Amino acid sequence: MPQINFKRVPTSERDPKERARNFEEVNLGYTAEQAIEEAKRCLQCKNRPCVAGCPVEVYIPEFIKLISEGDFKGAIAKNKEKNNLPGICGRVCPQESQCEAKCTLGVKGDPVSIGKLERFVADQEIKDGVKAPEAPVKNGLKVAVVGAGPSSLTCAADLARMGYEVTIFEALHKPGGVLSYGIPPFRLPRNIIETEVNYVKNLGVQIKMDVLIGKSTTIKELFDGGYKAVFIGSGAGLPSFLNIPGENSNGVFSANEYLTRVNLMKAYKFPNFDTPVWLGKRVAVVGCGNVAMDSVRTALRLGAEKAMIVYRRTSNEMTARVEEYHHAQEEGVEFNWLTNPLEILADEKGRVTGMKCVKMRLCEPDASGRCRPEPIPGSEFTVELDTVIIALGTSPNPLIAQTTPELKTAKHGNLIVDDKYQTTMPGVFGGGDAVTGSATVIQAMGAGKIAARSIDEYIKAK
Amino acid sequence: MFTILEKRDLADKICEYVFEAPLVAKKARPGQFVILRLDEEGERIPITLADTDPKTGRIKIVVQAIGTTTNRLHCFEKGGAIADIIGPLGTPTHLDGFKKAVCVGGGVGIACIHPIAKELKAMGVQVTSIIGSRCKDLVFFEDEMRAASHELIVTTDDGSYGRKGLVTGPLAELLQGADKADVVFSVGPVIMMREVAKATKPYEVKTYVSLNPIMVDGTGMCGACRVSVGGVTKFGCVDGPDFDGHQVDFDLLMKRLAMFKEMEQQSLGLWQKEGCKCHK
Ligand SMILES: Cc1cc2nc3c(=O)[nH]c(=O)nc-3n(C[C@H](O)[C@H](O)[C@H](O)COP(=O)(O)OP(=O)(O)OC[C@H]3O[C@@H](n4cnc5c(N)ncnc54)[C@H](O)[C@@H]3O)c2cc1C
Ligand SMILES: Cc1cc2nc3c(=O)[nH]c(=O)nc-3n(C[C@H](O)[C@H](O)[C@H](O)COP(=O)(O)OP(=O)(O)OC[C@H]3O[C@@H](n4cnc5c(N)ncnc54)[C@H](O)[C@@H]3O)c2cc1C
Ligand code: SF4
Ligand code: FES
Numbered sequence: 252m253p254q255i256n257f258k259r260v261p262t263s264e265r266d267p268k269e270r271a272r273n274f275e276e277v278n279l280g281y282t283a284e285q286a287i288e289e290a291k292r293c294l295q296c297k298n299r300p301c302v303a304g305c306p307v308e309v310y311i312p313e314f315i316k317l318i319s320e321g322d323f324k325g326a327i328a329k330n331k332e333k334n335n336l337p338g339i340c341g342r343v344c345p346q347e348s349q350c351e352a353k354c355t356l357g358v359k360g361d362p363v364s365i366g367k368l369e370r371f372v373a374d375q376e377i378k379d380g381v382k383a384p385e386a387p388v389k390n391g392l393k394v395a396v397v398g399a400g401p402s403s404l405t406c407a408a409d410l411a412r413m414g415y416e417v418t419i420f421e422a423l424h425k426p427g428g429v430l431s432y433g434i435p436p437f438r439l440p441r442n443i444i445e446t447e448v449n450y451v452k453n454l455g456v457q458i459k460m461d462v463l464i465g466k467s468t469t470i471k472e473l474f475d476g477g478y479k480a481v482f483i484g485s486g487a488g489l490p491s492f493l494n495i496p497g498e499n500s501n502g503v504f505s506a507n508e509y510l511t512r513v514n515l516m517k518a519y520k521f522p523n524f525d526t527p528v529w530l531g532k533r534v535a536v537v538g539c540g541n542v543a544m545d546s547v548r549t550a551l552r553l554g555a556e557k558a559m560i561v562y563r564r565t566s567n568e569m570t571a572r573v574e575e576y577h578h579a580q581e582e583g584v585e586f587n588w589l590t591n592p593l594e595i596l597a598d599e600k601g602r603v604t605g606m607k608c609v610k611m612r613l614c615e616p617d618a619s620g621r622c623r624p625e626p627i628p629g630s631e632f633t634v635e636l637d638t639v640i641i642a643l644g645t646s647p648n649p650l651i652a653q654t655t656p657e658l659k660t661a662k663h664g665n666l667i668v669d670d671k672y673q674t675t676m677p678g679v680f681g682g683g684d685a686v687t688g689s690a691t692v693i694q695a696m697g698a699g700k701i702a703a704r705s706i707d708e709y710i711k712a713k
Numbered sequence: 714m715f716t717i718l719e720k721r722d723l724a725d726k727i728c729e730y731v732f733e734a735p736l737v738a739k740k741a742r743p744g745q746f747v748i749l750r751l752d753e754e755g756e757r758i759p760i761t762l763a764d765t766d767p768k769t770g771r772i773k774i775v776v777q778a779i780g781t782t783t784n785r786l787h788c789f790e791k792g793g794a795i796a797d798i799i800g801p802l803g804t805p806t807h808l809d810g811f812k813k814a815v816c817v818g819g820g821v822g823i824a825c826i827h828p829i830a831k832e833l834k835a836m837g838v839q840v841t842s843i844i845g846s847r848c849k850d851l852v853f854f855e856d857e858m859r860a861a862s863h864e865l866i867v868t869t870d871d872g873s874y875g876r877k878g879l880v881t882g883p884l885a886e887l888l889q890g891a892d893k894a895d896v897v898f899s900v901g902p903v904i905m906m907r908e909v910a911k912a913t914k915p916y917e918v919k920t921y922v923s924l925n926p927i928m929v930d931g932t933g934m935c936g937a938c939r940v941s942v943g944g945v946t947k948f949g950c951v952d953g954p955d956f957d958g959h960q961v962d963f964d965l966l967m968k969r970l971a972m973f974k975e976m977e978q979q980s981l982g983l984w985q986k987e988g989c990k991c992h993k
Binding site: 422423424460461462463466467468488489490492494498499501502504505507508511512516517521522523524525526527529600601648649650 | 736737740750754755756757781782785796797798799800801802929930932933934935936937939941946951965968969971972973976977979980983
């Protein structure tokens with residue numbers, strides 16, 4: 252029996268001071284030697300607990316074994332049998348609460364660094380030149396997919412593999428959904444998204460940009476046009492605001508707007524790119540999830556002298572990944588816990604000058620077990636600011652449901668689906684954030700995968 | 714890519730473009746707009762559909778050069794192509810249930826009021842249109858607007874053509890008497906729309922204005938286009954662009970339109986220095 256190694260091989264990261272001023276990727280990933288060393292830690296458990304923690308059931312021990320043997324080509328091929336977007340997942344998935352949380356080694360030490368290993372094989376393949384997949388034999392049946400986010404890309408790729416002629420319709424001018432407009436390049440470099448989207452295209456999937464379903468054309472018209480089934484992966488793009496006075500002042504942005512300007516429109520390269528972005532010196536981001544972390548770290552990179560999180564609960568309740576929270580701390584982000592905004596203040600030109608807040612305290616857990624924050628009377632104070640970014644979460648865009656009366660939605664506009672991901676309209680399936688509200692990349696991909704199987708069953712049964 | 718099939722100079726810095734965009738042409742209703750992007754470096758900007766033909770799949774837009782994107786577009790010639798056109802976006806103008814309408818267009822807004830007047834006339838509504846420009850050289854679409862209306866009044870601020878003064882002059886006259894108009898549609902500079910709304914208020918004539926907030930995606934995803942109507946925040950790109958002129962917070966709209974002024978000037982300055990790289 253080889254010695255069990257409980258310590259994880261660390262990856263190197265760019266220096267926090269230097270990286271907080273540019274958009275280069277923060278984590279540098281493994282070298283080949285490091286990857287092999289880390290892969291050798293895997294116990295190759297027979298019961299494969301890690302796989303049960305993965306929403307797309309990646310062959311985890313199998314691909315890790317191939318890495319440990321130095322067979323990187325074999326490893327990426329094995330990984331891609333289940334996951335079409337490994338370079339993306341390896342970077343953005345919350346492995347610490349999924350596969351790695353279930354890893355046997357985690358009981359006594361560090362779980363295997365499954366995410367970093369997945370990223371390694373994907374990057375290695377890009378270095379070696381990605382092999383285009385063999386285009387599957389077409390069966391002549393057309394399926395339409397709405398949106399080009401991870402849910403749709405997964406569904407489309409799986410359907411293409413089964414032989415379907417798949418067309419994706421995307422409203423924006425670039426595919427990727429949140430991956431392209433939301434997650435910044437310092438966490439997910441753009442060439443990774445491009446490579447993985449190209450992989451899907453090479454399976455024969457067509458992507459049509461600049462088509463807004465519900466406006467440019469409708470679900471019903473897609474069926475009239477010969478599509479046998481439709482998958483809706485339109486995400487949860489509608490931003491929430493605080494609904495407090497002063498929120499329409501110049502310098503107040505939804506995280507979606509702020510991040511879209513920077514990531515999709517490349518405003519960080521202004522004026523070489525035409526789209527501007529507000530360059531705040533004192534920036535507050537309201538909320539404490541991944542979106543808030545991305546926004547506040549982006550603000551630093553755009554030159555903020557002070558970048559802070561304002562959150563009405565504490566670090567125990569925040570929804571951001573621990574890794575992102577640590578990165579933000581290292582880069583100098585200030586955290587204001589138990590603080591709730593009351594009003595945004597502005598000058599006569601309508602530009603933000605500050606924010607009035609109140610301190611909160613967590614009361615005793617209620618029947619549901621959650622501590623509700625409540626304001627502490629008399630604790631109001633004002634913080635001087637020139638920028639406020641609202642990162643309070645998003646809900647599904649109502650556009651498609653509004654223009655397709657057959658589609659029933661639940662509270663917050665989430666599409667109602669059955670256990671096969673079929674919506675209330677026959678032949679129309681849905682998955683990802685459009686169904687769950689904002690969740691994760693891998694959950695969206697998992698839904699896309701199951702929906703692809705259901706669509707196949709549905710069409711075959713007709 | 715979207716190819717420019719026709720290009721025509723209409724007035725100083727105002728050009729008309731015809732593109733082939735079948736999906737947009739098939740679905741477009743008066744009051745809707747597109748978002749376009751010139752190329753990889755380009756910004757997404759909203760432009761109203763001035764005319765559409767579902768049969769040929771063609772759309773027409775009229776653009777006034779004021780900043781980087783609009784000036785850059787004017788460097789494109791017939792046969793050139795731009796990266797993206799998406800639409801039709803926005804909620805179509807509410808046209809049902811009126812007998813007598815006044816359509817007021819100012820500046821480049823004349824192109825935007827055109828499909829509204831045209832459709833109203835086709836629906837059997839009595840249409841009087843007022844189009845206003847700063848001076849004679851900026852008047853355009855006179856023939857198009859005459860054809861789309863039963864009566865057309867042209868005004869120029871300096872009196873170099875048509876009636877001297879602002880559009881609100883003739884408008885006030887049309888709001889009086891027993892057979893006064895029952896609705897006013899207005900598209901143009903924010904100040905003009907504010908004045909139109911002020912002029913119609915005492916007569917309690919329903920007044921629609923078409924707001925032009927800064928937009929990014931145009932699909933309801935970012936909230937850049939926030940406007941305040943009757944004290945409630947709305948998204949201009951999906952809830953509008955048309956709103957009840959008597960409820961709009963025009964002051965807020967003007968402030969928000971100036972949000973990126975300095976950067977826009979920097980960008981335009983750079984473009985002017987580098988000159989026009991012609992796209993054929
Ligand atoms: C800033 C940010 C950071 C995040 N970080 C992480 C992270 O680190 N890890 C993680 O796992 N998750 C993260 N998430 C969440 C994750 O990105 C989403 O859960 C995931 O992208 C959802 O995928 P989707 O395919 O359902 O939808 P989206 O990715 O939202 O894609 C939907 C696509 O559909 C298009 N669309 C919408 N309506 C229409 C229409 N009517 N017609 C045509 N196209 C339409 C949209 O333009 C979009 O491109 C983050 C989210 C954000 C916003
Ligand atoms: C619904 C709608 C319909 C419009 N229709 C027309 C039309 O038919 N013809 C026409 O010539 N113009 C139209 N506009 C205005 C046009 O979008 C702006 O003139 C254009 O965006 C200016 O871009 P620029 O880069 O040339 O100038 P910039 O120098 O970037 O901006 C000049 C000014 O235009 C406004 N503006 C800037 N960026 C945007 C943006 N992304 N979205 C909206 N406004 C912006 C700001 O007030 C800014 O100060 C419309 C605007 C809206 C919202
Ligand atoms: S649970 Fe951990 S140790 Fe076991 S097979 Fe999976 S990755 Fe390897
Ligand atoms: S332009 Fe983004 S929501 Fe209206």
